[in-house]
Amino acid sequence: MPMLEAIKWVKDRVYILEQRLLPEKIEYLECTDYEEVALAIENLSIRGAPAIGIAAAMGIALACMNIKASTAKEIYDKLKPVFNRLISTRPTAVNIKWAIERMERLIKNNLNLSPDKLKKALKNEAIKIQEEDIEINKKIGEYALPLFKNGCTVMTYCNAGALATGGYGTATAPMYLAKEKGINFRVIACETRPVLQGARITSFELLQAGIDVTLITDNTAGVLLKKGMIDFVILGTDRTVRNGDVANKIGTYSLAVLCKENKVPFYVAAPTSSIDLRIKSGVQIPIEERDPNEVTKIKNVPIAPEGIKVINMAFDVTPAKYVTAIITEKGAFLPNHIKYINNSEKIEKLRLKL
Numbered sequence: 001m002p003m004l005e006a007i008k009w010v011k012d013r014v015y016i017l018e019q020r021l022l023p024e025k026i027e028y029l030e031c032t033d034y035e036e037v038a039l040a041i042e043n044l045s046i047r048g049a050p051a052i053g054i055a056a057a058m059g060i061a062l063a064c065m066n067i068k069a070s071t072a073k074e075i076y077d078k079l080k081p082v083f084n085r086l087i088s089t090r091p092t093a094v095n096i097k098w099a100i101e102r103m104e105r106l107i108k109n110n111l112n113l114s115p116d117k118l119k120k121a122l123k124n125e126a127i128k129i130q131e132e133d134i135e136i137n138k139k140i141g142e143y144a145l146p147l148f149k150n151g152c153t154v155m156t157y158c159n160a161g162a163l164a165t166g167g168y169g170t171a172t173a174p175m176y177l178a179k180e181k182g183i184n185f186r187v188i189a190c191e192t193r194p195v196l197q198g199a200r201i202t203s204f205e206l207l208q209a210g211i212d213v214t215l216i217t218d219n220t221a222g223v224l225l226k227k228g229m230i231d232f233v234i235l236g237t238d239r240t241v242r243n244g245d246v247a248n249k250i251g252t253y254s255l256a257v258l259c260k261e262n263k264v265p266f267y268v269a270a271p272t273s274s275i276d277l278r279i280k281s282g283v284q285i286p287i288e289e290r291d292p293n294e295v296t297k298i299k300n301v302p303i304a305p306e307g308i309k310v311i312n313m314a315f316d317v318t319p320a321k322y323v324t325a326i327i328t329e330k331g332a333f334l335p336n337h338i339k340y341i342n343n344s345e346k347i348e349k350l351r352l353k354l
């Protein structure tokens with residue numbers, strides 16, 4: 001079965017895989033307006049940092065098509081509330097901001113275009129963001145591939161897979177590549193409470209690809225690490241900042257501390273679209289808080305007393321000291337070197353051989 005796509009642009013409509021229904025049902029939402037895209041991001045129909053960045057870009061392209069204007073400048077002015085709406089959907093992943101800034105730059109550089117030409121340019125840019133993301137993920141896969149030795153067992157968390165990106169995934173990219181190369185390996189997927197991206201999405205995606213995957217509850221991770229059953233952990237990120245601190249799905253921090261305690265390498269796969277050099281340290285990353293129902297119910301079935309108080313932070317920050325290396329499309333680097341990611345000369349020298 002070919003890899004499912006989280007999002008696709010077909011004939012001036014955006015189709016979003018309704019990930020809340022996985023693994024039982026494969027259904028696409030058809031979006032004709034940016035507000036439908038914004039709602040899909042907000043309610044996790046589409047999720048994963050790169051995928052929601054692509055969705056935001058496609059949302060802008062859709063919005064633009066529905067705007068009546070006689071100049072490019074008028075389109076730009078009418079798009080400003082759209083940018084704000086899209087950026088308000090999920091605060092932690094920097095990819096939404098990154099994608100909006102890229103679309104905005106394109107508009108600013110093309111204010112001389114006719115409205116129709118600008119609309120076309122924005123659509124092409126959104127599609128290009130998705131295509132580039134797939135290539136970026138493949139490069140991450142190539143840099144991470146040497147970690148995959150015959151017979152190894154790899155742990156991952158949440159879903160940093162094809163369905164969290166334009167395609168191929170970040171943490172899963174080396175898995176797909178290793179499988180293609182005939183390397184024999186096994187993946188342990190943590191279920192990832194509260195909304196179970198590991199159980200519902202990662203295990204589904206890897207099984208579909210014929211990869212040997214085993215599902216565990218999140219609280220089983222420690223004992224497997226302690227028993228020496230895991231060679232390394234690889235997972236994704238929603239925002240990695242100047243000092244190498246990494247925001248990712250809640251529970252990532254606990255896993256990183258467990259890795260350090262048990263001397264298991266902890267790798268983060270991070271496309272540069274998720275690196276935010278404007279922020280110095282992880283404490284400044286906004287952490288999304290979500291609906292308590294995600295904790296008190298599973299698939300709408302209550303699992304806790306009604307009215308119970310809940311803390312539901314969607315992400316946590318793992319300090320750089322717990323991260324063995326950050327693997328980007330430009331190579332793998334020590335977390336304290338990520339601040340040089342845009343300095344091509346320096347980064348060339350700092351690239352790690354995994």
Ligand code: MRU
Pocket residue numbers: 047048049050093157158159160161164165169170171197235236237238248249314
């Ligand atoms: O709440 P989600 O499902 O959007 O969280 C996703 C993650 O935490 C992923 O690990 C991260 O976005 C990286 S995806 C390549």
